[in-house]
Amino acid sequence: MGRYVIRRLLQMIPVFFGTTLLIFLMVNVMGDPIAGLCGDRQCDPATAAQLRSEFGLDKPVWQQYLTYMGNVFTGDFGTAFNGQKVTELMATAFPITIRLTVVAVVFEVVIGISLGVVTGLRRGRPVDTTVLILTLVVIAVPTFVTGLLLQLLLGVKWGIIKPSVSADPTFDELLVPGLVLASVSLAYVTRLTRTSIAENARADYVRTAVAKGLPRRRVVVRHLLRNSLIPVVTFIGTDVGALMGGAIVTERIFNIHGVGYQLYQGILRQNSQTVVGFVTILVLVFLAANLIVDLLYAVLDPRIRYA
Amino acid sequence: MRGATQVRWAACAVAVALTATACGGGGGDDGGSGGADGIVSSSWGDPQNPLEPANTNEVQGGKVLDMVFRGLIRYDPKTGEAENMVAESIDSTDSQNFTIKLKDGWTFSNGEKVTAKSFVDAWNYGAALKNNQKNAYFFQYIEGYDKVHPESGSASAETLSGLKVVDDLTFTAKLTQKFSLWPDTLGYSAFVPLPKAFYDDHDAWLSKPVGNGPYTIESYAKGSSMNLRKWDDYPGDDKAKNGGVDLKVFTDNNTAYTDLTSGNLDLVDDVPASQLRNVEADLGDRYINTPAGIIQTLAFPFYDKEWDTDDARKVRQGLSMAINRPQITDQIFQKTRTPASDWTSPVLGEEGGFKKGLCGKECTYDKAAAKKLIDEGGGIPGGRLKISYNADTGSHKEWVDAVCNSINNVMGDNKACVGGPVGTFADFRAQVSTQKLKSAWRAGWQMDYPLIQNFLQPLYYTNAPSNDGKWSNEEFDGLIDKANAETDKAKAVTTFQDAEKILVTEMPVIPLWYQNGSAGYSDRVDNVALNPFSVPVYEEITVK
Numbered sequence: 001m002g003r004y005v006i007r008r009l010l011q012m013i014p015v016f017f018g019t020t021l022l023i024f025l026m027v028n029v030m031g032d033p034i035a036g037l038c039g040d041r042q043c044d045p046a047t048a049a050q051l052r053s054e055f056g057l058d059k060p061v062w063q064q065y066l067t068y069m070g071n072v073f074t075g076d077f078g079t080a081f082n083g084q085k086v087t088e089l090m091a092t093a094f095p096i097t098i099r100l101t102v103v104a105v106v107f108e109v110v111i112g113i114s115l116g117v118v119t120g121l122r123r124g125r126p127v128d129t130t131v132l133i134l135t136l137v138v139i140a141v142p143t144f145v146t147g148l149l150l151q152l153l154l155g156v157k158w159g160i161i162k163p164s165v166s167a168d169p170t171f172d173e174l175l176v177p178g179l180v181l182a183s184v185s186l187a188y189v190t191r192l193t194r195t196s197i198a199e200n201a202r203a204d205y206v207r208t209a210v211a212k213g214l215p216r217r218r219v220v221v222r223h224l225l226r227n228s229l230i231p232v233v234t235f236i237g238t239d240v241g242a243l244m245g246g247a248i249v250t251e252r253i254f255n256i257h258g259v260g261y262q263l264y265q266g267i268l269r270q271n272s273q274t275v276v277g278f279v280t281i282l283v284l285v286f287l288a289a290n291l292i293v294d295l296l297y298a299v300l301d302p303r304i305r306y307a
Numbered sequence: 308m309r310g311a312t313q314v315r316w317a318a319c320a321v322a323v324a325l326t327a328t329a330c331g332g333g334g335g336d337d338g339g340s341g342g343a344d345g346i347v348s349s350s351w352g353d354p355q356n357p358l359e360p361a362n363t364n365e366v367q368g369g370k371v372l373d374m375v376f377r378g379l380i381r382y383d384p385k386t387g388e389a390e391n392m393v394a395e396s397i398d399s400t401d402s403q404n405f406t407i408k409l410k411d412g413w414t415f416s417n418g419e420k421v422t423a424k425s426f427v428d429a430w431n432y433g434a435a436l437k438n439n440q441k442n443a444y445f446f447q448y449i450e451g452y453d454k455v456h457p458e459s460g461s462a463s464a465e466t467l468s469g470l471k472v473v474d475d476l477t478f479t480a481k482l483t484q485k486f487s488l489w490p491d492t493l494g495y496s497a498f499v500p501l502p503k504a505f506y507d508d509h510d511a512w513l514s515k516p517v518g519n520g521p522y523t524i525e526s527y528a529k530g531s532s533m534n535l536r537k538w539d540d541y542p543g544d545d546k547a548k549n550g551g552v553d554l555k556v557f558t559d560n561n562t563a564y565t566d567l568t569s570g571n572l573d574l575v576d577d578v579p580a581s582q583l584r585n586v587e588a589d590l591g592d593r594y595i596n597t598p599a600g601i602i603q604t605l606a607f608p609f610y611d612k613e614w615d616t617d618d619a620r621k622v623r624q625g626l627s628m629a630i631n632r633p634q635i636t637d638q639i640f641q642k643t644r645t646p647a648s649d650w651t652s653p654v655l656g657e658e659g660g661f662k663k664g665l666c667g668k669e670c671t672y673d674k675a676a677a678k679k680l681i682d683e684g685g686g687i688p689g690g691r692l693k694i695s696y697n698a699d700t701g702s703h704k705e706w707v708d709a710v711c712n713s714i715n716n717v718m719g720d721n722k723a724c725v726g727g728p729v730g731t732f733a734d735f736r737a738q739v740s741t742q743k744l745k746s747a748w749r750a751g752w753q754m755d756y757p758l759i760q761n762f763l764q765p766l767y768y769t770n771a772p773s774n775d776g777k778w779s780n781e782e783f784d785g786l787i788d789k790a791n792a793e794t795d796k797a798k799a800v801t802t803f804q805d806a807e808k809i810l811v812t813e814m815p816v817i818p819l820w821y822q823n824g825s826a827g828y829s830d831r832v833d834n835v836a837l838n839p840f841s842v843p844v845y846e847e848i849t850v851k
Contacts, residue, residue: 036733083357167531270733
């Protein structure tokens with residue numbers, strides 16, 4: 001187990017450097033960011049030159065990358081164009097997005113798995129068909145439509161929620177945005193669980209458990225569900241990273257100032273320090289989530305532990 | 308038994324969904340009391356640069372500076388006319404040496420007196436190259452600017468030699484050239500005074516700017532919100548009529564608009580284009596649509612030989628006549644733009660130099676004449692007009708396509724004009740400012756101060772900073788110089804207009820339309836208006 005973890009950790013190093021380099025190159029290909037700083041007029045050349053040297057933009061890209069990575073290891077992610085430290089931006093943005101992601105994942109787990117189990121045990125029945133159609137609709141409708149619709153109905157028409165959240169939103173403010181963010185994944189979780197449950201319901205060990213006279217609840221939760229969760233856990237694990245990075249749309253709709261907002265702003269203003277910094281952290285989140293998934297496998301299915 | 312479990316599961320899911328919506332409704336604040344202490348909540352955008360007066364060159368940061376600072380001059384929020392604010396008088400006998408006297412009794416909100424030194428130090432700071440201030444060029448007319456801010460290399464002086472403090476309330480400014488309208492430019496936020504705290508602890512000041520305006524900053528969470536409160540001891544006569552303003556950053560103006568319609572926000576100063584169709588139904592007379600000092604144009608590359616010929620001049624005139632401005636402003640902009648018929652803006656007023664119809668038939672849609680002119684000029688250089696624009700913000704695609712359609716119709720050729728999207732604004736600006744574009748591009752100009760000079764000189768004077776197309780015309784330059792030296796304001800304006808008339812025949816850029824400011828407000832507030840810069844006049848807003 002220990003060696004397995006170490007190997008996984010070592011694998012993260014090239015992935016980390018590769019992704020940051022790629023992002024760095026991509027942002028740089030987009031052109032000169034200083035040109036956009038002065039609005040519809042030309043920056044005066046002397047100031048532009050000075051800004052360029054201040055942000056290190058006058059050096060070749062490889063040198064910029066090396067300096068940048070060197071700084072990153074000392075915890076310095078550089079400065080955004082508005083004069084704020086990128087670490088400062090991260091300190092405000094990540095807690096909000098983590099809160100949003102937690103809400104979304106809880107929805108996925110609670111609603112998704114519940115519905116999956118129900119439909120998996122009752123396949124072909126009206127409940128199953130209804131949920132299948134519903135998930136199909138959710139998957140087919142883009143997030144921004146669901147988001148705007150919920151915002152319009154709950155926020156404007158019925159006044160149950162505020163259409164936009166406050167600057168430092170609490171968990172209850174994030175419930176609706178979290179649900180919107182989770183919606184598509186939630187549908188996938190439902191379907192994954194359903195299939196998995198339906199498949200395993202016919203397995204020998206379930207029949208044995210039933211034959212032993214175990215209570216139905218115990219059969220479903222301890223035997224059936226535990227074995228059916230592996231693909232679902234994989235999905236949810238990788239989804240954590242996707243939710244954090246992919247929250248741009250949801251965050252825009254509900255005016256949440258999280259990671260998505262900072263990334264969007266960074267890309268729009270072509271602020272490589274912000275974009276690369278945030279993506280670096282997201283990459284780490286992705287890698288960590290994957291690692292945890294792999295470790296969870298071992299917990300769920302002891303056979304994997306010894307393989 | 309089985310049925311029971313099923314019901315329980317369903318009940319669970321419903322319960323979760325219900326709590327989700329029910330909990331989300333909590334935590335509402337009603338914005339406090341009304342009347343003179345009422346707080347106005349307003350939409351805001353994240354300022355692009357640190358909030359230093361000489362470093363703020365866009366509307367969002369400017370909005371705050373306008374609330375927190377007062378300079379020598381202030382532009383009347385209704386007429387745009389320059390009026391003395393902190394200045395007692397700004398006198399000159401030769402249009403080149405100015406004596407500025409300040410009113411007594413002005414202080415910063417931290418108690419420090421506003422003196423001549425507060426201005427001179429602030430201007431020196433703004434002009435100095437080492438401070439990286441994006442508005443440094445506003446000080447370019449003051450003698451010594453080329454020393455503190457050389458075009459290349461390092462500065463050879465720390466302060467502007469043209470500025471001298473005479474006594475506590477008097478200072479003098481010497482310009483490098485005659486410029487009679489110079490005092491009228493001093494209302495721009497780059498010229499405001501700064502307190503000592505600005506230099507003593509710069510970071511602390513930036514996180515909570517201190518000024519001499521009707522509002523003070525109570526709290527500022529960078530990137531998300533700013534709470535401004537009325538300054539009770541404000542010495543000026545434009546005291547705030549509300550208790551304060553809460554600015555809230557919105558990533559998407561659609562969300563801000565939704566917040567307004569659901570009653571969570573009092574003021575939105577940028578109605579999203581997609582909502583223009585519903586705005587009258589949603590807000591009725593609480594929707595404002597008034598002219599702002601912004602003009603949009605099509606610019607051409609004069610550094611490219613093909614465009615800098617006499618024939619190309621005819622083509623540009625023809626293209627101008629091939630654009631159906633009224634149709635596009637009606638259908639695409641829902642009348643939030645007005646077809647342009649000169650190169651300035653209606654906010655200047657007749658006296659300030661706006662002249663409706665100055666461009667004449669050259670800016671009027673005329674299918675036959677347009678085609679004739681373009682053909683006479685030998686057709687569009689390069690065979691096809693490509694209009695470059697940035698596709699990331701501002702929804703330029705729609706109108707560029709409409710302009711192209713209009714031109715294609717006239718030419719009877721589906722490919723005579725095409726749009727050329729560029730991914731980001733930064734990339735677009737980089738291509739424009741490094742002369743990479745070989746055909747037309749969208750251009751826009753937001754005035755710095757309501758003067759006809761500001762609509763002409765920075766844009767069309769030879770090698771002027773925003774003359775991106777590198778157009779050059781000796782006669783035009785001569786008239787601008789003459790107008791600047793004119794001591795009589797009315798005469799100066801007519802001379803500027805004479806210069807503007809050259810633009811009709813040369814058509815260095817095609818004027819498209821004047822942009823309006825649009826805003827909407829809730830029924831909680833009253834007396835909402837936009838100033839000529841399309842910024843709400845916050846201090847005048849009253850809360851019911």
